[in-house]
Amino acid sequence: MNLQLDEQGRLKHLLTTEGLPRSLLERLLDRAEPYARAAEAGFKKDPLLVGKTVVNLFFENSTRTRTTFELAATRLSADVVNLQVAASSTAKGETLLDTLKTLEAMQADLFVIRHEASGAAHFFAEHAAPGVAILNAGDGRHAHPTQALLDAFTIRRHKHKFEGLSVAIVGDIVHSRVARSNIHALRSLGCTDLRVVGPPPLIPAGIVELGVSVEHDLMRGLDGVDVIILLRLQKERMVGAFLPSLGEFHRDYGLTRERLARLKPEVLVMHPGPINRGVEIEGEVAYGPQSLIIEQVRNGVAVRMSVMAEILANTQ
Amino acid sequence: MNLQLDEQGRLKHLLTTEGLPRSLLERLLDRAEPYARAAEAGFKKDPLLVGKTVVNLFFENSTRTRTTFELAATRLSADVVNLQVAASSTAKGETLLDTLKTLEAMQADLFVIRHEASGAAHFFAEHAAPGVAILNAGDGRHAHPTQALLDAFTIRRHKHKFEGLSVAIVGDIVHSRVARSNIHALRSLGCTDLRVVGPPPLIPAGIVELGVSVEHDLMRGLDGVDVIILLRLQKERMVGAFLPSLGEFHRDYGLTRERLARLKPEVLVMHPGPINRGVEIEGEVAYGPQSLIIEQVRNGVAVRMSVMAEILANTQ
Amino acid sequence: MNLQLDEQGRLKHLLTTEGLPRSLLERLLDRAEPYARAAEAGFKKDPLLVGKTVVNLFFENSTRTRTTFELAATRLSADVVNLQVAASSTAKGETLLDTLKTLEAMQADLFVIRHEASGAAHFFAEHAAPGVAILNAGDGRHAHPTQALLDAFTIRRHKHKFEGLSVAIVGDIVHSRVARSNIHALRSLGCTDLRVVGPPPLIPAGIVELGVSVEHDLMRGLDGVDVIILLRLQKERMVGAFLPSLGEFHRDYGLTRERLARLKPEVLVMHPGPINRGVEIEGEVAYGPQSLIIEQVRNGVAVRMSVMAEILANTQ
Known part of the structure; x- marks a missing residue:
């Protein structure tokens, strides 16, 4: 029995984007x-x-x-x-x-x-x-299905379709309900080049079965992408247990102006907020011209x- | 001077069911x-x-x-x-x-x-x-006058009148504003067989003056009743001061399926909520077919x- | 650039009464x-x-x-x-x-x-x-600009104009946003006899530049005034640091019935609330016939x- 849809395929509850047509x-x-x-x-x-x-x-x-x-x-x-x-x-x-x-x-x-x-x-x-x-x-x-929907809505408003789009989700995939809901939604909407990027301890085993590719090197993961979805790092839980230090995470995975400049010029930057400035993202990138962070809130x-x-x- | 009613007998404030026509x-x-x-x-x-x-x-x-x-x-x-x-x-x-x-x-x-x-x-x-x-x-x-009104409303929806009805209020009468407000309301509405049931320390002296009978034995108190109103036991305040233990209270006064089966088949069970499962009521009784607890909330x-x-x- | 007004002089933000035409x-x-x-x-x-x-x-x-x-x-x-x-x-x-x-x-x-x-x-x-x-x-x-506006509104409802009106603001001027906003508003509205009254440590240096006179003796400060605006004393912060004791403040600056009786019979008493009874004001004055305190809340x-x-x- 499908908890989310009734017999006519109408939405009764919204619990997850997994399995939604x-x-x-x-x-x-x-x-x-x-x-x-x-x-x-x-x-x-x-x-x-x-x-x-x-x-x-x-x-x-x-x-x-x-x-x-x-x-x-x-x-x-x-x-x-x-x-x-x-x-x-x-x-x-x-x-x-x-x-x-x-x-x-x-x-x-x-x-x-x-x-x-x-x-x-x-x-x-x-x-x-x-x-x-x-x-x-x-x-x-x-x-976190409404976050995935608003992300998809925001992408569609700028890119108009999901086919042929390359999207990278970056950061702490293993603890992230946002990542999981985004993967299900974007896959169902037709996005075929979907990548998750992060250090090995933050990438869950078996994630490739959801139809994504895995990359541990940031710039290789972002190569040629149209959209970057950064995740919020739960700082308190991370250091020691999963990461050596926040500085090291920023050095390896933080999205800086310098890195952004080496990517496709029309690449879009997204983040569910609230951002950790200087950890997963530089403040200048967060409020820069390629950022959709404020638009995500509005959408x-x-x-x-x-x-x-x-x-x-x-x-x- | 009547604080609740104006000269034309209209309700100005609702403070108590006592004295309401x-x-x-x-x-x-x-x-x-x-x-x-x-x-x-x-x-x-x-x-x-x-x-x-x-x-x-x-x-x-x-x-x-x-x-x-x-x-x-x-x-x-x-x-x-x-x-x-x-x-x-x-x-x-x-x-x-x-x-x-x-x-x-x-x-x-x-x-x-x-x-x-x-x-x-x-x-x-x-x-x-x-x-x-x-x-x-x-x-x-x-x-707690609106609780008494909603209890009366719930009873009336099922039993249609108060004359000839037997109602038992069970548990901690002495500390209960619900008990007091219910007694005044049900008496005024025409209920003549109104009983309070509980251990002696939880029955206030002089309660019979309000027109109720007192019973310390649960099954004797419930004999032939149409409606049972259970009260919430304030667990923290009770043990030691008024009661030997919660287990003993449940043994003597808890409403179980087994006890319910020995009463009038159409007897109704009420409780102002939230219930203490396994203290004044068994969970199966609370959500059973004779329970009006959820309907009380709605009403x-x-x-x-x-x-x-x-x-x-x-x-x- | 004026933050509060646009080019047409319309209100965009309300931040302060200072400079408002x-x-x-x-x-x-x-x-x-x-x-x-x-x-x-x-x-x-x-x-x-x-x-x-x-x-x-x-x-x-x-x-x-x-x-x-x-x-x-x-x-x-x-x-x-x-x-x-x-x-x-x-x-x-x-x-x-x-x-x-x-x-x-x-x-x-x-x-x-x-x-x-x-x-x-x-x-x-x-x-x-x-x-x-x-x-x-x-x-x-x-x-606290809306407090100043409601005070001015309340005064105008009773005195109909600000020209020729004598207004005293009494108490802790130095820490008070209410005093500052009232001074700017009342001056702009045409009030010329505006006095601040309080002990020297609670009167800020340079306050006279705002167009007010300073008085340290209460009854001299209230002599002939039409309106008294009492301020709330932040009791916790005061004693020791700025005042010897609350009792001494009340003795020197508290508005009592006895003092009120020696002023103009139509003088009005205002206070932004909540009042400290027995500190800046006697309870009988606060709820007395000359008090506008409740009306201030309404306005x-x-x-x-x-x-x-x-x-x-x-x-x-």
Whole structure:
């Protein structure tokens, strides 16, 4: 049974980009387009979801991500409730379920869930009542599907197609839900030259099975690419355990102006944010002319509006 | 002088169910009915309170209760402000008053107040400006009137009348604002066979004066009842002081499948939540076919909408 | 270049009252008038800013101030996001900028900023994208322009003009952004007899250059005044460093009924709140017939609505 799609292939929950058909991904990107354009023209409010209730249920603190979902729901005129829950207070599956069932009973229509445990969003989707939708806003190392969608949306706005595009994802692949969700989405959308680049301890075994190539040398990995997706290095967890030092990582994998100058002139630089200046990226590159980092944030609201509209149009 | 009712008998503040006339209680339940039905049909939004300001002023942390009041006000299209105040920072009556007067000056129309001190809601109602309403969301051991209303609403939806109904309230009666508010409401609504059941240290002296009978043996107390209202055991405060152990409480007073099977087949099980599985109730009973626990949560939003609509229709 | 005004003299950002022309100040007060009157008549909601996004970005905790801005924006039908940020986590200017740029990318239209560092609001205004407005809700000792506007609005409602009015500002002038903003606003509005009163350590050197007179003796400073603006004493920071004791401050500078009785009978008493009873003011004076303290809070919402309406009518 497919947790994400109903019998007619419509989106019920968005948990992961893995297994999502290309037509659905494209529809989600298409649906984001008018939201992005209207906002650029100063029109941000759509009455589509008046009377719907969206609950931001965040077990992991992320003001930035929570705010984009809050704005997306608010601009669709839904009622939004923000709940920040200490993960420790709901450690047991039983209690997680009580929380879900209680909020469901208050007739919430959609839960946006962020949790440090991989699989948390699936757990909620398995137990959700019919007509209640789960939107994964990041679960452990597993998936962050709206980030992948907004990245694909941003790439498409600049490159117009995925066929023939070379994309490199650089950095800490092993711990990254963003990398995993991007690989599934970009592969499904038709991108065939997809590379992951990083030091051996940060590249998971078996990643090639997802249809990507692996490169440990940065400049070889970036050779001829059209798009670079840098990942945020979780600095605290890294040094000692996976990396000798941040300085060494920057020396070997940091994207600098000097390195950027040796690549294709029209190469685009992306990063899910927040950036670590001087670690995975130089500040001048982050705010330079080839960077799409700020545009990614902007597109993030439009893409999340698209996903909410798509899912809630399928409930009643 | 009646703090809750004006000269025409209309509701100004809701502080306690004590002394509320049957006709008013029934009107509040009647008014909740269309909200409950509309929400079940997927219609949750009513423009009734556009432009009104509801302040959730919580001196005691309760995300669950706060969320139901927030949703109730939002679905009535009121503007809602959530204020979580550390009780310690407003320990003195003087400062409580400053807080009230400041928020009143911002033209709040209704304050939903939760406070650990019994009488806090009365204090606010005594000092509120004309046209400013106080809604008690639980004050100390004193009262929790909307919980009593939603319990009555839930019972009425299933049993249709209160005359001839046998209702048992089980557990820690002495510390429970829910028990007290339920007794007043159910008595006023016409329930004559109302029993409280629990170990002697948890039954307050003089409770029989409220028109209830007392039983210390669980199965004798539940004999022939139509509705069981279990109370949440405040575990931390109990053991040692009032009870030998949680296991012993469960052995003597926990509602299990086995015990439930020996009661009237149509008996209904209620609990204000959140439940302590394996203490006052077995998990299988809580989610079993006779449990109304989830329905209580759902009805809680409709009943709170009804109370807000009733009170704010009396102000301008 | 003027950060606050565009080439046509329209308000882009509100950072300080310093340098604002009288005509603009008067327009802001005029625009607040219908909001104040409508709210008094029970009408609080204006659809003016539907679809606009207001972000309350508070680096300093102030529930009271945040609530007035939240209500002002909500009553203008804007979407409001509250972000409480620990100042420590954004200590470096670089990171402050990342926060601003990220939220800008989510198409926020107006940022209400409170920060403990003087100049923080200017920093944001200097770096804000075109069409993004900054509203200073208090930055360090520097400025609190909406407080000054609401004070001027309150004075004008009672005294109808500023010419010929004597106003004394009493207390801790040296640390007070309220004092500074009030002086600039009242001077620009035509008030010529403006006095600051307090003990020598709390009067900044050079204050006379702003066009005020200085008095160290309270009753001499209040002689013949029409309006007294008391300041909140930051008790924790004061004793030892600037003052021998709170009792001594109250003895020398506290406004008591007895002192008030010796002044002009129609003198008005103002305070930005929250008051320290028994320090800068006696409780009986604070809630007495000459006090405008509660009215200041009420006017604060109308004035903030006026400022938001004025600024956002200049963007698109």
